[in-house]
Amino acid sequence: MTTDGASVGTSGHDDPAARMGTELSDAVVLFHDALGSLMGLSAPDHKALGILRREGPMSASALARRTGLTAGAVTGLVDRLERGGHARRERDPDDRRRLVIAAGGPVSPGLAAAFAGLGKGMAEVTAQFTPAELAVVARWVELTTATLREQVDEIARLRASEAAGSPSPDGSSTG
Amino acid sequence: MTTDGASVGTSGHDDPAARMGTELSDAVVLFHDALGSLMGLSAPDHKALGILRREGPMSASALARRTGLTAGAVTGLVDRLERGGHARRERDPDDRRRLVIAAGGPVSPGLAAAFAGLGKGMAEVTAQFTPAELAVVARWVELTTATLREQVDEIARLRASEAAGSPSPDGSSTG
């Protein structure tokens, strides 16, 4: 575990900053994952719900575009989310063909407890910093968030050019 | 995005600290996800690889325990990881029945570029802070990481007790 040589990715650095980032990132991902399973959501469904939360209510076709799924798959996806109470369908009053799919719905007791626990824990963390220090942290978080978003875009661009330019004969690209 | 009303979970707070946390969390998850697709890994496979990265080389049965999969499924999982060059099998020299499965292997050019981009971006972020400020950030990151881990454990405990005793009157646990 200390020196496994060919470790991939973010580990394998001795840089304490990188290590710190890795551990935070892992913790965030694990928390997110735990939350998903607490909600009874598979990873793809949880991801779709995240899109709805972040970007607000949208039509089924918009959700299809954002998730990369076909229209038929989105119907099933929204069925599952709605059945679990994590999202709801409404007709668009302006165009009654159209749906408005919104995240929300009743929060389960377990989920509420999980968020309460997180809130309490983070309040305890926050209490250990002065306002000036918290401002520094906020600045760092903001810059880091922006950097991560840039990297996500960069990766998307990379993948797009890879899919376009790479003349893979079998064409068995993205999953 | 600004006012979506009945948003579930971490959004919907006016607390700027919570909002900040949500955005960082989302960005981390998205980055992680982008990385996974860049590596050609499904979410479960990426998760398993993360376990291997974090916890170091382990036997197939240990990986089965950690992922909650059966032995047969782990064989398939490791097959996929190995085929993609993300992990490798080795026989345990002490017990030749046993495998040692380790994360690693050749890093694809795309992946290397992604990490390089992240490293560069984070270096630029870091450059905007004094050493004293970075120490504050490090302290916050450490505490936050610990809090998240505690919450993950708490959720796991919650789920375990739910699965065992399910004392909820309506019993509407969405499996």
Added chain:
DNA sequence: GTGAACAGTTTAGCATACTGAACTATAGAC
């Protein structure tokens, strides 16, 4: 050495969720 226990692989059967195409209902053009 022999037999039981163990680690991992293989295989059959099954569940899930995707794609693509037909279908229903609404909107907008004429």
Added chain:
DNA sequence: GTCTATAGTTCAGTATGCTAAACTGTTCAC
């Protein structure tokens, strides 16, 4: 009012990955 385009649903076919159980090879007790 009719015709075409659009939004979403339903359905058949398919791919993926899981579980459970049989199987192969290794270790350990005796």
